[in-house]
Amino acid sequence: MKILIDERGKKYMPPTGEDFQTDLGIIKKEKIEGSTPGEELKTHLGKKFKVIEANINDFIELMERKSSIILPKDIGIVISYTGLGSGQRVLDAGTGSGSVALTLANIVGDTGKVYTYEIREDFATLAKKNIKNSGMKNIILKNKDIKKGIEEKNLDLIFLDLPGSWKIIEDAKNALKNGGWIVFYNPYIEPVKIIHEKAKKCGFKEIKTVEVITREIEIKRKGTRPRTRMIGHTGYLTFTRKI
Secondary structure (H helix, E strand, C coil): EEEECCCCCCCCCCCCCCCEEEECCEEEEEHHHCCCCEEECCCCCCCCEEECCCHHHHHHHHHCCCCCCCCCCCCCHHHHHHCCCCCEEEECCCCCCCCCHHHHHHHCCCEEEEEEECCCHHHHHHHHHHHHCCCCCCCCCCCCCHCCCCCCCCCEEEECCCCCCHHHHHHHHHEEEEEEEEEEECCCHHHHHHHHCCCCCCCCEEEEECCCCCCEEEEEEEEEEECCECCCCCCCEEEEEEE
């Protein structure tokens, strides 16, 4: 999948089968279809656009969404802490616009599988569209309430981003393989204590909660310092392991 980057650094996903139009001018669809990554294309106004091959992060950044998404700083530590890798089987709920499912599917690869549950029909419809447009073939989307039962077994990771997620901890444990993980995402601290208590009663190990905060460094001629604005709190991640 190709994307275009203008002289300002802004990214675009050109429409399929149509001319590309922005405030910087028009590029004919034939030019885009015949282009190769690294090539420069000019609009009818002479403005330059760079063609690059999109990775999964580019696609997620530009895809349509109806809800907020889990940021790379949070999903990255989930992948790192749980040791997720090629060929593994993962469950994600709720799907939202599909960003977590897409990221996890990119990690587990063609030999792995991602099952994603979304209770809302409108979100499931959008996620289905985004998954199709991404080209990912290893995601199974279910427009279903996960609290009514988990059909999959022998999973390596279950990622839960939904209200009252601790209510399905027993079902989630039964769906996990030995050594598998459940990761709970909560924007508020109140559910975290409940999750810890439930996880201990269910016999989970390596129970811990983390908050990830990133701060970019600003490099200027007059000096170097942290940016005044930063990505602060987004959510709490609670890790539990079946051992």
